[in-house]
Amino acid sequence: MTYCVAMRLRAGLLFASDSRTNAGVDQIATFRKMNVFEQPGERLVTLLTAGNLATTQSVISLLRQRAGKEGRHLMNLTSMYDVAELVGRTLKEVVARDSEGNGQLNQGVDFGGNFIVGGQIKGEVPRIFHVYPQGNFIEATEDTPYLQIGESKYGKPIIDRVIDFDSSLAEATKCALISFDSTIRSNLSVGLPIDMLLYRTDSFAPAEPHRITKDDPYFTTISQGWGGGLKRVFEQLPDEDWFK
Template sequence: MTYCVGMLVDAGLVFLSDSRTNAGVDQISTFRKTAVFGRDGERVLVLMSAGNLAITQAALSMLREAVAASDSRVSLATVPNLFEAARHVGETLREIRRRDAEALQAFGVEFNAALILGGQIRGEPPRLFNIYAAGNFIEATPETSYFQIGESKYGKPIIDRVLQRTTTLEEAAKCALISMDSTLRSNLSVGLPLDLTVVHTDAYKLGEQRHIDGNDGYFAMIQSRWGGALRATFDELPNPSPLGEG
């Protein structure tokens, strides 16, 4: 299983993904689920993926192939804006589906993929999209400024309570890491290492990147202190007394 979250705030974008892919109980592998495309000074795009690894890896390979091609085909390096980038990613998923879906179905494998695409192309503000397996997509709005894919529910409440457009990138990263910590605790199939990727508004290049494994002091602090602080907060609230009708 996977958990990825992408957040859009005034100051930019924060992406966090875990790296665990499991193909059965005793076969747990780690793969990076965050990919970056761009040209410094002009565009930066970050893509995170969840779902069937064969599908999402094929999508990534095809997107990279299009970027590397010297002909005039559409690619993440040439699309004029993020909306067209999301369409291109969606079309890529549809192409894989046309090719693979029948064979997958024969083995009872669902065509399962979800992507988060965000970034900024010169001429427009930063944008964030959630792309479905069907190739259609939705865009983050001021009301919903984040997307999650994969095992998303455990880590949703803390984001709903904290994240706003005015949240700083540091706070958004902290929120994403706490959200991931909650997910890690409640679902063993999501695991370290993590990839944190930051994009600053109007920088048109990749911001900070952080590969978080068991040796990352900051995440270890989040893991030890958030649980304890939550417990202390819990203890501070009065018990329902009497338990029956108040």
């Protein structure tokens, strides 16, 4: 499984992904699920991936292989909407290619993948999209300024409670780490390290992803502080004895 989240705030963008892949609990590996296409000063495009690893790797490889060549590609499209559409189309191309002509061999195999596609292209505001396995996609708005793919439920309540469009990037960082911490505790198939990328609106600065391992001092502070804080809040809430 996988857990990825992206937030689109007034201040900028946050992308975060775990890096565990598994085919059964005894076949676990670490793969980066964050892919950055950038031209500092002009565009930043980030893709987070979930689902069939063969499919998502192929989509990224094709997008990278075609970038800079002739035709429409990730480095010359003029809107993030067109980028999301291209990712969706490439996803459909890969699934069609890989699932074709296998007959019975395909039985039970899910070739699908989900992508979060986000970034900023000069002339536009920052935008984030969720591209579905069918190749269609939705965009996050100010009302719901975040998107998740993969194992999203455990880490959703905290985002719903504390994040809105006017949250700062520091708050977003803190919230994303708590969201990952809750997910990692509850689901073995989501694991460290976490890749995190922060982008300030209109900066077009070179991307500097952080890789957060289990020894990361800030992650440790947040994880322990959150766990301890929750227990304190829990203990301070009053009891009600319904036996009386």
